[in-house]
Amino acid sequence: MKNQYLMTAAFGALLIFGQVNADEDDLSKDQIPKAVISAFEKAYPNAKDVKFEKETFEGKEAYEVEYKEKDREYDLLYSADGTLLQKEEEINSKSLPEPVTQAINKMYPQAEIKEAEKLVKPDGTLAGYEVEIKTAGKKVELELDANGKILKTEND
Structure with missing residues (x-):
């Protein structure tokens, strides 16, 4: 009985932990479509501190590329085919x-x-x-x- 309780508690903790992580949309570069990486690197070859996320933009799946250039932060939203959807510039x-x-x-x-x-x-x-x-x-x-x-x- 004690083992069953411990297993249930451990399983519950895993579910909760997994749920918290499921809300994280941070991705590694190799999880981003090649078309997005290609379009970004061609347009911004000097970008520093690049990060990637998966988002929803106007109801559709999109990929956000966050980077820094000249001490400013930018976010670019791309569709999976590498089409630029929007640019966000820190002001x-x-x-x-x-x-x-x-x-x-x-x-x-x-x-x-x-x-x-x-x-x-x-x-x-x-x-x-x-x-x-x-x-x-x-x-x-x-x-x-x-x-x-x-x-x-x-x-x-």
């Missing part, structure tokens, strides 16, 4: 447009902006902003358009 939160900061302050008056990124479409046009805030002790990630309309909210 100083003070450079956010006024309508964006006003929208954040209106919705989250006590919020502190922790990170800000400019979202850029493959053609180079602005898609919007992604902002991580801390409010009431919780992290919240917001996606806003250039006019300050909140498009998406994710709570950590």
Whole structure:
């Protein structure tokens, strides 16, 4: 009976541990489609500290390549065939447009902006902003358009 209890507890712990790790989407370079690696390396041959993740973008599977260049952090989203879907560029939160900061302050008056990124479409046009805030002790990630309309909210 004691052995059965220990085995059940061990199995439960493995399930819980496995569930925590299942939410991790970090991947190694060899887990990324070759088309994604090829497109990235061709476009950004000097990239440093490269990391890979699997994500969902507009309801479809995508691969994020995170890298640093000239002390700035960038995230690129690619489809499995190597097509660039979006570029995220780290920016100083003070450079956010006024309508964006006003929208954040209106919705989250006590919020502190922790990170800000400019979202850029493959053609180079602005898609919007992604902002991580801390409010009431919780992290919240917001996606806003250039006019300050909140498009998406994710709570950590």
